[in-house]
Amino acid sequence: MADVDVVVGIDLGGTKILTVAATPDGRILARKRVATPQGRDAVVAAMRDTVAAVLGEVGAAVPRAIGVGAPGPMDPVAGILLEPPNLPGCANLPLAAIFRQLYPDAGIHVENDANAAALGERRFGAGRGVDDLCYVTISTGIGGGIVAAGRLVRGAAGTGGEVGHTVLAPDGPECHCGLHGCWEVLSSGTAIARAAEAAVARGEGAAIRAAAGSGPVDARAVDQAAAAGDPAALRIVAAAVRYNGIGFCNLIQVLSPARIIVGGGVSRAWDRYIAPAAAWAKRHAFARPGGMCAIVPADLGDDVGALGAVAVGLGDAEAS
Amino acid sequence: MADVDVVVGIDLGGTKILTVAATPDGRILARKRVATPQGRDAVVAAMRDTVAAVLGEVGAAVPRAIGVGAPGPMDPVAGILLEPPNLPGCANLPLAAIFRQLYPDAGIHVENDANAAALGERRFGAGRGVDDLCYVTISTGIGGGIVAAGRLVRGAAGTGGEVGHTVLAPDGPECHCGLHGCWEVLSSGTAIARAAEAAVARGEGAAIRAAAGSGPVDARAVDQAAAAGDPAALRIVAAAVRYNGIGFCNLIQVLSPARIIVGGGVSRAWDRYIAPAAAWAKRHAFARPGGMCAIVPADLGDDVGALGAVAVGLGDAEAS
Numbered sequence: 185m186a187d188v189d190v191v192v193g194i195d196l197g198g199t200k201i202l203t204v205a206a207t208p209d210g211r212i213l214a215r216k217r218v219a220t221p222q223g224r225d226a227v228v229a230a231m232r233d234t235v236a237a238v239l240g241e242v243g244a245a246v247p248r249a250i251g252v253g254a255p256g257p258m259d260p261v262a263g264i265l266l267e268p269p270n271l272p273g274c275a276n277l278p279l280a281a282i283f284r285q286l287y288p289d290a291g292i293h294v295e296n297d298a299n300a301a302a303l304g305e306r307r308f309g310a311g312r313g314v315d316d317l318c319y320v321t322i323s324t325g326i327g328g329g330i331v332a333a334g335r336l337v338r339g340a341a342g343t344g345g346e347v348g349h350t351v352l353a354p355d356g357p358e359c360h361c362g363l364h365g366c367w368e369v370l371s372s373g374t375a376i377a378r379a380a381e382a383a384v385a386r387g388e389g390a391a392i393r394a395a396a397g398s399g400p401v402d403a404r405a406v407d408q409a410a411a412a413g414d415p416a417a418l419r420i421v422a423a424a425v426r427y428n429g430i431g432f433c434n435l436i437q438v439l440s441p442a443r444i445i446v447g448g449g450v451s452r453a454w455d456r457y458i459a460p461a462a463a464w465a466k467r468h469a470f471a472r473p474g475g476m477c478a479i480v481p482a483d484l485g486d487d488v489g490a491l492g493a494v495a496v497g498l499g500d501a502e503a504s
Numbered sequence: 505m506a507d508v509d510v511v512v513g514i515d516l517g518g519t520k521i522l523t524v525a526a527t528p529d530g531r532i533l534a535r536k537r538v539a540t541p542q543g544r545d546a547v548v549a550a551m552r553d554t555v556a557a558v559l560g561e562v563g564a565a566v567p568r569a570i571g572v573g574a575p576g577p578m579d580p581v582a583g584i585l586l587e588p589p590n591l592p593g594c595a596n597l598p599l600a601a602i603f604r605q606l607y608p609d610a611g612i613h614v615e616n617d618a619n620a621a622a623l624g625e626r627r628f629g630a631g632r633g634v635d636d637l638c639y640v641t642i643s644t645g646i647g648g649g650i651v652a653a654g655r656l657v658r659g660a661a662g663t664g665g666e667v668g669h670t671v672l673a674p675d676g677p678e679c680h681c682g683l684h685g686c687w688e689v690l691s692s693g694t695a696i697a698r699a700a701e702a703a704v705a706r707g708e709g710a711a712i713r714a715a716a717g718s719g720p721v722d723a724r725a726v727d728q729a730a731a732a733g734d735p736a737a738l739r740i741v742a743a744a745v746r747y748n749g750i751g752f753c754n755l756i757q758v759l760s761p762a763r764i765i766v767g768g769g770v771s772r773a774w775d776r777y778i779a780p781a782a783a784w785a786k787r788h789a790f791a792r793p794g795g796m797c798a799i800v801p802a803d804l805g806d807d808v809g810a811l812g813a814v815a816v817g818l819g820d821a822e823a824s
Contacts, residue, residue, distance in 0.1 A: 339760020341793035440659020473661035
């Protein structure tokens with residue numbers, strides 16, 4: 185068995201598990217992706233098997249460390265999942281203890297997925313060397329992770345960074361979280377799709393419907409219809425931009441990050457949904473923190489979860 | 505000259521300078537309060553004289569440290585005021601360098617006033633031993649300071665904690681900061697007084713006017729009229745409570761503080777303006793961080809600025 189210095193990162197999601205073996209500087213040497221199975225024991229077995237597979241592929245018996253990024257809520261200090269709605273059957277799953285038993289000589293750390301992504305971008309991606317940053321993912325939902333003064337902001341409950349569920353418009357629609365007018369219900373990919381479907385239902389969405397082709401009436405279809413000047417699409421875009429702008433602005437006021445790193449599917453249409461919101465936020469926040477904040481695209485793409493887990497494995501989530 | 509171990513804290517405000525000499529555990533041994541004079545040289549001279557006065561009173565030639573809490577914006581690392589609107593003529597004032605020259609053997613630190621207050625409450629008041637806290641002052645304006653993972657959240661621009669200028673209702677009135685519907689313009693003491701004056705002007709404010717007596721139609725008068733069941737006062741209170749609740753809730757979602765410490769004049773009517781907002785926030789935030797956050801009154805009263813400056817002098821604002 186070769187003596188290879190690798191860190192394993194496990195991106196545990198509701199639909200897939202992506203496990204990588206990487207060098208400590210973030211070069212991925214092996215990856216294994218499987219669909220997330222149903223049930224507690226099956227999830228643990230699948231995680232274990234993917235770890236063994238990537239270690240086998242690189243010829244390492246024991247990794248330096250294993251990091252897991254998993255859906256919240258969790259207790260990251262104890263490394264226990266609590267009752268993650270996206271992983272039914274996994275309540276109170278003691279992931280850290282399980283992997284510590286399997287690999288007693290490796291450092292084991294568990295963190296929530298959005299925080300892991302923030303740490304991944306900080307160590308390997310768009311936030312390298314930055315001590316004050318926010319990572320925001322705008323996808324079906326809106327999540328985030330915050331690093332302030334060089335430390336991950338876990339907060340007392342380990343839930344720090346839930347920027348998507350801050351209220352930006354209290355008379356807005358109700359979110360599944362119970363709040364009215366939180367950022368997620370106003371301008372996530374789901375919110376954009378909902379607005380597009382409503383436009384179609386009202387008979388105003390022909391251009392969006394056509395742009396979608398045989399696919400869903402979603403943020404991408406709205407982007408394309410807006411590019412062609414469709415008024416209904418432009419209205420939907422304007423609403424999403426408005427609330428993204430307020431969301432970014434509020435982060436600048438509260439945290440004065442040097443960088444806001446934006447990822448997630450909606451951010452792929454950067455010039456449509458993000459760039460004008462970023463400009464608005466920088467102009468409306470206080471001049472000094474607005475001027476000192478760069479709002480930039482995430483850098484790690486689909487590997488952000490796994491590389492974030494590698495950063496977690498390296499201990500980046502712990503106060504230092 | 506006796507060898508007394510003292511720390512000097514200077515609370516530099518737009519209307520007064522309060523300087524104290526305190527033991528490192530926060531017992532105030534001497535205090536000197538003067539009105540803030542006009543102009544750069546006069547401000548520096550007044551600060552210098554108050555320091556000499558409190559040191560003379562306790563019989564110390566040189567303090568262990570001097571801390572200053574001053575209005576922003578500033579560069580806290582360099583210890584330079586930038587262009588504080590509340591201190592005309594003090595642009596680019598290098599306070600740290602000035603006091604370093606006067607007391608070369610003392611540690612000198614400068615921090616913005618709201619951050620200093622947060623550190624004061626953390627070291628000496630309602631936040632003792634707490635690593636994740638928000639301090640919010642609800643007074644004529646709304647300001648704040650944040651400690652996350654044991655570190656002050658200064659952010660890249662040193663302006664972290666400007667919670668009062670986060671947007672909570674984008675169709676709300678315009679604030680002097682340029683934003684529409686920020687927390688400060690919705691439920692500060694000034695906002696409550698403005699709403700009360702509008703009620704009086706509309707002929708609905710007789711009870712508030714009467715409660716004010718010969719004083720101003722302000723948050724205290726509204727509190728008293730509300731206590732007597734006046735409908736106009738109750739409507740004004742309900743609006744303030746609504747936005748305080750959203751403000752607290754957003755802080756819980758983003759930061760998961762173990763404690764939100766609320767000070768400022770409006771918070772003196774705790775049961776009216778704060779308690780129902782705190783209950784709403786804890787109920788509407790995610791269950792775990794909501795349940796783990798206590799929302800409590802500030803503890804240091806009118807000394808919060810000076811004792812905050814003492815904490816700053818002791819180096820609490822620096823990352824460690």
